[in-house]
Amino acid sequence: MRLLTLFIFSFLIFFNGCGGGGGGGDNNTSSSKKVVRIMPLGDSITYDDARAYYDSNGRNLVPEGKRTAYRSFLAYDLDDAGVKYDFVGSQRAGYDVKPPFDPDNEGHPGWTSWEIANHVYGWLEQNPADVVLLHIGTNDRADGRVDGTEKIINEIERWANDHHRKVKIFVALIINRWMWDRTIEKYNANLLAMLQKRNDPNVVIVDMREIISGGHHNYLENTHPNASGYKVIADTWFKALMDSDVFN
Numbered sequence: 700m701r702l703l704t705l706f707i708f709s710f711l712i713f714f715n716g717c718g719g720g721g722g723g724g725d726n727n728t729s730s731s732k733k734v735v736r737i738m739p740l741g742d743s744i745t746y747d748d749a750r751a752y753y754d755s756n757g758r759n760l761v762p763e764g765k766r767t768a769y770r771s772f773l774a775y776d777l778d779d780a781g782v783k784y785d786f787v788g789s790q791r792a793g794y795d796v797k798p799p800f801d802p803d804n805e806g807h808p809g810w811t812s813w814e815i816a817n818h819v820y821g822w823l824e825q826n827p828a829d830v831v832l833l834h835i836g837t838n839d840r841a842d843g844r845v846d847g848t849e850k851i852i853n854e855i856e857r858w859a860n861d862h863h864r865k866v867k868i869f870v871a872l873i874i875n876r877w878m879w880d881r882t883i884e885k886y887n888a889n890l891l892a893m894l895q896k897r898n899d900p901n902v903v904i905v906d907m908r909e910i911i912s913g914g915h916h917n918y919l920e921n922t923h924p925n926a927s928g929y930k931v932i933a934d935t936w937f938k939a940l941m942d943s944d945v946f947n
Contacts, residue, residue, distance in 0.1 A: 734783040738828035739804040741835045746806025749923035764795030772933030774800035782946045787826040811838045812847025823858045834871040843885035869903045877918040905939045
C-alpha cells in the first residue's frame with residue numbers, strides 16, 4: 700500500500716512538472732501576449748498644441764512635459780485593460796504628467812498630410828510599429844483633397860511590405876471644429892469614399908466626426924479639444940483597438 704501511494708505521488712509530481720493540470724505558466728495569458736507597438740501619428744491633435752498654450756508674446760505656457768492630447772487617456776485605458784503595448788515615435792511629450800505614461804509619439808503640430816507622408820517611412824525605420832493611429836487632415840482643409848492621406852497609408856504599407864511585417868492602420872474620420880467647418884466635412888466625405896473604395900483589410904475606419912460636437916464643453920478653442928474632448932477621442936481609439944485583433 701505504501702509503495703502504491705509513493706508511486707501515485709511521484710506520478711502526480713511528474714505530471715504537474717510537465718505542464719499537466721490547471722495551473723502553470725502556459726495558462727498565464729498575460730505573460731504570453733506580445734507587446735504591440737503603437738504609433739500615434741498626426742498633427743497638433745496628436746502631439747497636443749494649441750494657441751491657448753501661448754501668451755500674447757508667443758511664450759509657451761505649457762511645457763512639452765505636460766502635452767498629452769488623447770495619448771495619456773488612451774494609455775490609461777490600455778493599462779486598465781491589461782494589454783501589453785509600447786507607444787513609439789520620434790517625438791516625446793507628456794512625460795511629466797501623473798499618472799505617468801509612455802510619451803513617445805509622432806505628432807507634428809501644423810503639419811499637413813503631405814508633410815507627414817513624406818516622412819512616415821523614415822519614422823517607421825527608426826521606430827517600427829504594429830499599429831498606427833492616424834488623425835490627420837485638419838491642416839489640409841482648403842480643398843478637401845485626401846491625396847496626402849492616401850499617400851501616408853501607401854507609405855506605411857510600403858514600409859510593411861519592404862520589411863515583411865503587418866501594420867494595422869486605424870484612420871480617423873477627423874473631428875470638426877467647435878464652429879462647424881464645411882471644408883472639414885468635405886474632407887471627411889472624400890476620405891470615407893477613398894477608404895471604402897480602397898477596401899483594405901489592414902485599414903480600419905474610425906469615425907470621429909461627431910464624437911465631441913454639439914457645444915464648446917469639449918473644446919479648448921475653435922480647433923483643439925480640451926481634456927474632456929481628448930478623453931472622448933482616446934476612448935474611441937481604445938474601442939476600435941479592442942474590437943480588432945491587434946492584441947490577440
